[in-house]
Amino acid sequence: MGALKKVAKKVAKKKRPSAPLPVRKAAKKAAAKPTSKKVPRAAAKASPAAKKPRTVARKGPASLGRVKVSADARLDLLFQKDYQAREIFDFLKVQTLRELEQHAPSEIIERLTGPMVQTVQRIRKTLALVHRHLAKDEKFAKEFLAEVANR
Numbered sequence: 001m002g003a004l005k006k007v008a009k010k011v012a013k014k015k016r017p018s019a020p021l022p023v024r025k026a027a028k029k030a031a032a033k034p035t036s037k038k039v040p041r042a043a044a045k046a047s048p049a050a051k052k053p054r055t056v057a058r059k060g061p062a063s064l065g066r067v068k069v070s071a072d073a074r075l076d077l078l079f080q081k082d083y084q085a086r087e088i089f090d091f092l093k094v095q096t097l098r099e100l101e102q103h104a105p106s107e108i109i110e111r112l113t114g115p116m117v118q119t120v121q122r123i124r125k126t127l128a129l130v131h132r133h134l135a136k137d138e139k140f141a142k143e144f145l146a147e148v149a150n151r
Helices: 002-014 021-032 041-045 083-092 105-129 138-150
Strands: none
Touching: 083 105, 105 138
16 A cells, blocks of 8 residues: 555646636747747848859769660560561661660651652552542642643
């Protein structure tokens, strides 16, 4: 029982008489207000240290990371399942990544579309000679036939 009395005494010591409620609120408000004046945010932004933008010097172009395939790798092995890509490589007459990397995407597209445009023109002319035309292409057929007739 002696142990219970000691615990009861400790609990009693910890309890303090509570102050009236309005005094507590006033004390909290006073504690919440800072005693020193802070610099307004606008003034802090205007300081010379804040005006200087951080510059990062780049040493070179951004790297793609470690190369996973050598430049001398054969394209037909790298693109085994992509038949259309392999046709383009045959058209460009390239066999390795090193050779392919010498071409810009726009250059490849230009070289591929040129023959296609020429082929479509031949189709239009041949159809016009047999008095036929592609969809919405009757005007070209009439102009081409008139041109052929004037020769």
